[in-house]
Amino acid sequence: MDQAVFYGILIPFLGTSLGAACVFFMKHDMSERLSRILTGFAAGVMVAASIWSLLIPAMDQSEEMGKFAFIPAAAGFWGGILFLLLLDHIIP
Numbered sequence: 001m002d003q004a005v006f007y008g009i010l011i012p013f014l015g016t017s018l019g020a021a022c023v024f025f026m027k028h029d030m031s032e033r034l035s036r037i038l039t040g041f042a043a044g045v046m047v048a049a050s051i052w053s054l055l056i057p058a059m060d061q062s063e064e065m066g067k068f069a070f071i072p073a074a075a076g077f078w079g080g081i082l083f084l085l086l087l088d089h090i091i092p
Contacts, residue, residue, distance in 0.1 A: 050077075 030038075058073040065071070 055073045055077060059069050060077065062069045064073050
């Protein structure tokens with residue numbers, strides 16, 4: 001395995017593992033306020049990742065549609081939101 005590939009896999013794996021370990025070890029020591037702040041931060045990171053890594057490339061790929069290039073990306077975004085709301089309603 002190429003060394004660059006190995007480090008490219010190892011770094012995100014370690015970051016995810018350390019983040020999860022912090023949650024398990026600090027779970028009972030965190031205040032409700034800190035827990036909500038961290039959850040909000042994580043939600044913001046996920047929204048930013050979905051915009052820069054998914055929505056903008058989707059709009060770039062559909063740029064031949066002209067001024068309506070945002071429609072497939074917006075439809076997929078709202079479809080995903082509705083799907084998650086449906087799952088939240090079905091699986092409490």
